[in-house]
Structures are given as C-alpha cells and as structure tokens.
Amino acid sequence: MASTMAWGVLSPAGIAVNKVIPGMLKSPGVRLAAIASRDAGRARAAADRFGVAKAYGSYEELLADPEIGAVYNPLPNHLHVPWSVAALRAGKHVLCEKPIALTAAEAADLVTVRDETGRQVLEAFMVRQHPQWLRVRDLVRDGAIGDVRLVQTTLSYFNVDPANVRNKADIGGGALYDIGCYAVLLSRFVFGAEPRRAVSLVDRDPDMGTDRLTSGLVDFGEGRRLAFSTATQLVRAQRMEIFGTTGRIEVPVALNAPQDGTTTILVDIGGAIDGSGIRSETLPACDQYMLQAETAMRVFRGEEAAEFPIEDAVANMRVVDALYRSGANGSWQDV
Template identity: 35%
Template sequence: MTKPIRWGILGAAKFAREHMAPAIHAAHNAELAALATSDPARAAPFAAINSGLKIHASYDALLADPSIDAVYIPLPNHLHVEWTLKSLAAGKHVLTEKPISLTAADIAPILKARDATGLLAAEAFMIVHHPQWQRAQHLVQSGAIGQLTHVDGVFTYDNRSDPGNIRNNPATGGGGIYDIGVYTYGSTRFVTGAEPHALNAVMRQENGVDVWAQVTGIMAGPLGRFTYSAITSMRLHNRQEMTFHGDKGVIRLTAPFNAGVFGQAQLELHTGLTITTERWPGVNQYVVQVENFGQTVRNGTAYPCPLEFTQGTSAMIDQVFEQAKVISLS
C-alpha cells in the first residue's frame, strides 16, 4: 500500500480552513498532518478535521518537521514567493495559492529551485483539474464549435463591506486582477493554447488596488486569432461565466470558477438549434487537485498546471497592468 503524502499548511487562513484542509483530508493517498499557527483558537477548526493534527507555532518549525512531505501555502499574495522558495529549500513539495507571484519574472527563481531540487512546485490553479474545463478544452480544440472567433469571461463579487480584507490592501498584493483575473485570463489560455497578441485595459481603483477592470484585445495560438474580453470586479454583484464562441457553435460555462459553491458545474454546447448540457454535480476540484498533485509526486504523472503555464498567465497579468488606463466611473 502506498504511503500517503503528509501535508502541512502554513497559516490558518479562512480559505484553507473552508476548502483546502477538508480537501486534503478527503483526498486519496493524502493526509492532513500539520498546521503552522501560533493561535490555538485558529488551530481548533483544523484539529476538528483531523484530531491527530500536529500544530507548529511557526512556519519555520513546520518546514523543519521531517515527517511532512508537502506544504500548502495560503498566505497573503506578497508572501508567496518567499515561502515557496523556503519550502523547496526545506525539501518539501509545495502547492501555493494563486497568484504564486506578483510578476512573471518572480517565478524564475521558483523554476530554478524546482529544477535543482527535483521537487514539485505548483500554483493552486484548481479549475484546470475540474472535468468541465478539460471537457471545454477538448471540445474547443477538436473543432466542436468550428473556428473559434471570440472568448469572453466575467468574474465579479462585492467585498466593499470588508475594508480590512487583504484583497483591498495594496501592501499584500491585493486587487481584483491578482485575485480573480488569473481565472478569466488563465482559463482562456488553458482551453485555447493562445497567448495575448494585443491587449487594451481600463480599470477603476480604490486605495491603490483595482476594484474593476475590463480587458479587451486579440489572442493568437494554435487555433488561430480570436478576439477576447474579460471583466473582473470586487465591487459588483456575484457573477461568473465563460463563453467560447465559434462560427459553428458556442460553449458556455455557468459556474466556471467556484464549481459547487457558486453553482453546479455545467457546460452548455450550443450548435444550431440544439443545446447539449453536461453536468458534474459531485466533483470537488480541490480534492482532485490534491490527488493530481500526489500522482505527480509519487508516479511522475504530468501535472495539469506546471509552473511554465503559470508563468504565462502571470505574463498576461503583467501586460494588463502595463496597458491599463485608470478611469473614474463617478
């Protein structure tokens, strides 16, 4: 019997408590073994998931624990590169929340450390592990909607009532683009294999972070050139949708990013007057992500989201910020 991968988590983040800790506990051949936090109250919900959980008072103490095989990092964005590199140096495989870095250039030392150590380092871009996205990729690339001509995406939520949220803080790498632009941009790259050819962007800012942004332009790749549009916001009503529009049909994903939370994972294929709907009601993309990570660590299976892919999405984010014009809607 294969020994399970023993996971440690750096920090008692809300997202880790609600999603990733339960996913690690539920995943096949994975064990939620340790947590680093100096606050017993914040450790308690994690210990409730696994009563045998080891609590370390510092991140360094967890990294020094020889029983831990892999580390999950849900820290604020500006700490991701530092602790990813420290985890690799400590001999741990590492899964870091998105964005793994705030610029594409900052991924270079992680790539170097990954290759030098032979360990797996990856960004927790969980959606590519979900079968709805693998199905979308297959349909688009196999010509199910004909020649791809346009892709558009929307991801919005409203956190204006929570000014202390790290996403509203420029010092911690806040802003809607870093938080959710990675999804609208990265999912397009994943499905199409395309890269931005020409982009334009406008954004609205509050307190030094983008709270609304619209990106338009042209992307190009193996499927040819197509137009692109994406809206992200931290000041609009909850909405998620991705659409791939070809000359013979349309693919629409109605819960593309928070499948099972925002809504049921569902893919619609529109061809002629026919709409074919596929659904994945029981899939937890966080569990699948952990299991795929384990398959790569144990068996060398190709990881669905390697750092090279992550670096490409980060480069697209860099372009958006370089091109963006800051506007006022008041």
C-alpha cells in the same frame, strides 16, 4: 494503492479551511500532518477542527518537520514566492495558491529553485482538474463549435472590507490578481496558446488603491481573443462563454463549482436566436480541490509529469503584468 503523503498547511486562511483542506481530506492519499500560523492559537483551533495532531506557531517550525513531504501555501499573495522557496529548500514539494506571484519575474525564481532542489512546485488553479473544463477543452479540440475565436467573461463579487487581504494594494490585492487571473488562465487553457498582447482599463478604489474594476482584451493572434471584466465591488458573477464559428459553450458556474454536486455546461450549436439549438450536459459530482490534491501528489511522487509545471504559472503572470502595465499607460502591451 499508493502510500499516503504527509501534508503541512501554511496558515488557516479562509480558502484553506473552507475549501482546500476539506477537499484534500477526501483523498485517501492525503494525510494532513500539521497546520501552522503566526498565531499559535489559530493554528491549534484549525488543527482541532480537522483532527490534526500538530499545530505550529510559526511557518519555520512546520518546514523543519521531517515528517512533512508536501506543503500547501495559502498565504497572502506577496508571501507566495518567499515561503514556497523556503519550503522547496526545506525539501518539501509545494502546492501554492494563485496568483503564484506579484510579477512574472518573481514567479521565475520558483523555476530556478525547483531545479536547484529537485522538488516540485505547482500553482493551485483547481479549475483545470474539474470535469466541466476538461469537457469544454475536449469539445473545442474536437471542433464541436467550429473555430474558436472568443472567450468572454465577467468575474465579480462585492467586498469593501479594508481589512480583507483582497483589498490591500501593497500585498497583492485587487480584482485582476484575485479573479482576473482565472480569466487569463482559462482563455489560455481553451485556446491552447499563449497571447501576444493585452490592453486594459482599470478603475481603482480611491481609498484602498486596489483595482476594483478591470476590463481587458487579450489578443492571441489569428483572430482569437479574450474579452473580460473582473471586479471586487459588483454583484457576484462568474459565467464564462466560448464562441466559435458554428457554436457556443457556456459555463454557468465557471470557478466555484459545488464541492459535492454536479455541474452543467450549455452547448449551443448553430446559434438559433430562440435557443432551440442549446443542449445541456451534466458532469458528475466531484470535488475539484480533492482532484487538485491528487494530481499534485502524482506529480510529487514522480508518477506523472506535470501537465502545468511552474513555467505555466510564469506565463500566466506575464499576461497579468501586461494588463497592469496597460492600465497604467493606456496602451497595448506585449506579453
């Protein structure tokens, strides 16, 4: 059995304490050694919640701790690259929340620093480890629904709290950064290809300045495309559909699969209008955040090469960049 790896967490952010840390702690290979916050009291409260001995009142203190081999970075979007770079230069491997950066150019700095330090940095898109998406990809690769031409989705939730980081335009808030990046990522995952161009229509909140509704088309060439809408001020939804020439796959809970429950995908062969061709497949219970941590640890230990190295995060950000440019000027943008 592989030895444990000591982790430090930069901030008791909601995603960290509600999802990622509980998932990580299910892995016997994870030893959570420290939690940091700029507010020492918040760090101590989170550490006590999870039975962690060390609580630091600054990120610098955590990065200086020689015991820690890996860092999870759930800070607001504009702090992803600066503190991931600091962690790499402190000799730590890094698992950083999505989106990895605010621009592809900024994300590319992580490639340079990874190569300089010899430490790995990965983007925390937990969906790529979930069995439901691995099954979807297998079905597509096996030709179960013919030639895949369209990925279609609406990803949305309702949040109008101006104090929430997702609603602060100057630090990377907005629908496309927060959840639209998943639509881009999963279409690239399904097609196994990189898009050529993108176009979008953006509606911004008049007070907060964030994109509250962004709709887009992403062209992968050869008749393949992603069609999506992503929103921060609509009813919650996250159903995704993959359309082929002979069938369709539907993923009812595309992103927030239950951490300890089964998931179901729907496979429609033939497209009978009465739904008679639809079959359901139930995937076993799992925690995608635990799987994400275990995948990261194997890469950090050098036991396997990263299937999605940080260059993949840069590629995803190129699409996001193109969509934001298109929203500003109203035309197709090359990726």
